[in-house]
Amino acid sequence: MLRSRVLLAVLLGVGFLLLFAQANRPSLDTDGVHYAAVAKEMARSGRFLAPFDPIVNGTYYFHFGFSLWPTALVFQLLGVCPATAKLYSMGMTLAALGGLFLLGRMLVSPWAGWCAGVSFLATNHVLRIARQCRVDLPLIGFLVWAYVGLLMAQKGSRAWYLLAGVASLGAIMTKEVVGLIPFATLAAYLVLRRQWRELLHPALWVGVAIAVGPVLGWIFLERELYQTSVWDAYLGQTLLYHLQSYPVGAPWYYYGEVIVTKNGYLLPLALTGAWMAWNRIRRREEPRWLLIFLWALALPIGFSLGRNKAHYYILPMYGAVALLIGLACDRLIRQPWRERVVKTTAALAVLGAVGLACFPIPARRVRYAANIRMAPQIDAVLERAPGEVIVVRQDVASLLFYADQVRRVTSAHHDGFADLLSKPPEGRRYCLIGKKDWGLVDPEARLRWALVLDDGERIFVRQDAAAQI
Numbered sequence: 418m419l420r421s422r423v424l425l426a427v428l429l430g431v432g433f434l435l436l437f438a439q440a441n442r443p444s445l446d447t448d449g450v451h452y453a454a455v456a457k458e459m460a461r462s463g464r465f466l467a468p469f470d471p472i473v474n475g476t477y478y479f480h481f482g483f484s485l486w487p488t489a490l491v492f493q494l495l496g497v498c499p500a501t502a503k504l505y506s507m508g509m510t511l512a513a514l515g516g517l518f519l520l521g522r523m524l525v526s527p528w529a530g531w532c533a534g535v536s537f538l539a540t541n542h543v544l545r546i547a548r549q550c551r552v553d554l555p556l557i558g559f560l561v562w563a564y565v566g567l568l569m570a571q572k573g574s575r576a577w578y579l580l581a582g583v584a585s586l587g588a589i590m591t592k593e594v595v596g597l598i599p600f601a602t603l604a605a606y607l608v609l610r611r612q613w614r615e616l617l618h619p620a621l622w623v624g625v626a627i628a629v630g631p632v633l634g635w636i637f638l639e640r641e642l643y644q645t646s647v648w649d650a651y652l653g654q655t656l657l658y659h660l661q662s663y664p665v666g667a668p669w670y671y672y673g674e675v676i677v678t679k680n681g682y683l684l685p686l687a688l689t690g691a692w693m694a695w696n697r698i699r700r701r702e703e704p705r706w707l708l709i710f711l712w713a714l715a716l717p718i719g720f721s722l723g724r725n726k727a728h729y730y731i732l733p734m735y736g737a738v739a740l741l742i743g744l745a746c747d748r749l750i751r752q753p754w755r756e757r758v759v760k761t762t763a764a765l766a767v768l769g770a771v772g773l774a775c776f777p778i779p780a781r782r783v784r785y786a787a788n789i790r791m792a793p794q795i796d797a798v799l800e801r802a803p804g805e806v807i808v809v810r811q812d813v814a815s816l817l818f819y820a821d822q823v824r825r826v827t828s829a830h831h832d833g834f835a836d837l838l839s840k841p842p843e844g845r846r847y848c849l850i851g852k853k854d855w856g857l858v859d860p861e862a863r864l865r866w867a868l869v870l871d872d873g874e875r876i877f878v879r880q881d882a883a884a885q886i
Contacts, residue, residue: 431762438769446549451472456492456550466639472828474828516562520533526747572705605711855876
């Protein structure tokens with residue numbers, strides 16, 4: 418008989434091995450390298466409120482700055498590298514696994530919790546996105562623990578609403594309105610079950626105040642200190658953009674299609690678990706499964722109403738799906754097969770981690786390989802002779818993150834870059850540009866620039882003020 422502590426230890430061990438085996442590989446994607454560059458600037462400048470985004474040369478508006486605080490603090494303590502950029506996301510993934518285990522044990526059994534955690538790791542894109550400097554897995558970690566508090570409060574002390582409030586606060590500060598899902602689904606759950614007294618319970622509203630109150634204070638403080646806030650920029654440039662002009666791009670059934678095409682292999686077990694959970698609700702054996710259903714449905718329905726759609730927007734729903742799979746596995750997998758499954762999973766995780774650690778990703782498959790390759794050379798040049806850096810139609814975020822000496826850039830993604838490079842400089846300046854774009858610059862202006870680095874398809878050139886004389 419497998420003990421609860423053993424199952425939890427194996428689950429966290431499997432997650433640790435699969436997450437940290439490639440921690441220091443330079444595999445940050447578009448969003449990940451952007452967030453990492455902003456966190457690097459935050460750590461360097463110490464500006465944690467209304468943080469400056471060096472990519473857009475303005476206030477960072479994608480999410481609240483709190484979502485990057487842990488990464489910035491890690492940068493200050495341990496230095497800047499791909500591993501430290503991913504540390505917060507990977508750590509919150511382990512926290513999500515622990516929360517899923519507790520939820521599964523609470524609703525069914527420790528074995529169901531273990532299966533829920535393993536199925537979550539097996540969900541498409543979870544491990545890949547967890548090994549990024551992104552907010553998706555931290556958001557899931559906070560949401561899972563918010564639901565731990567909510568479900569515990571339905572059968573135990575109402576003080577658990579305080580845990581739900583703190584976790585929901587973390588979720589809101591990580592990804593704004595998505596963090597409201599736990600208490601929104603709880604309200605729907607209580608209304609459907611006609612638990613009016615519970616809906617008005619003071620402890621519940623204290624939890625709501627904990628979740629929302631500090632956010633309002635945060636917005637006010639940023640406005641007082643910087644005359645702007647992340648929320649102002651987010652409201653105008655992100656939230657309203659998603660809500661207006663419905664629908665644009667992907668069809669309304671996009672998320673249903675995504676669930677089938679990207680995670681169809683999970684559907685048989687998930688649907689089996691959903692049928693079992695519905696029977697438990699119908700027989701009033703465990704009505705809290707209704708809250709799990711609402712969690713699973715809230716994200717695909719809510720994001721279907723938005724303008725932009727992306728498969729990773731609904732990633733948090735797979736926490737609820739994992740619990741349904743855990744319920745199915747609790748019924749379908751019996752002793753002595755459970756112990757064999759645990760041992761086999763642990764062995765495969767060890768072998769997989771060794772394989773990931775020993776066999777490097779080919780350089781051509783790493784995003785922004787050219788910037789990663791040129792960053793040390795650019796650092797050496799700028800360390801000897803600092804100057805303004807102009808980037809023409811190249812990725813700015815990866816250069817800012819991987820190059821230590823590059824702190825500000827002038828980005829030229831428009832057709833007027835040739836005029837920019839032809840203007841007389843006010844001081845020393847450099848330009849990173851592709852050779853095709855370099856050919857569009859006036860030949861006479863090109864003569865005023867000196868070649869510093871040649872990377873085959875791109876060059877790094879230098880111009881001094883004296884070059885105009």
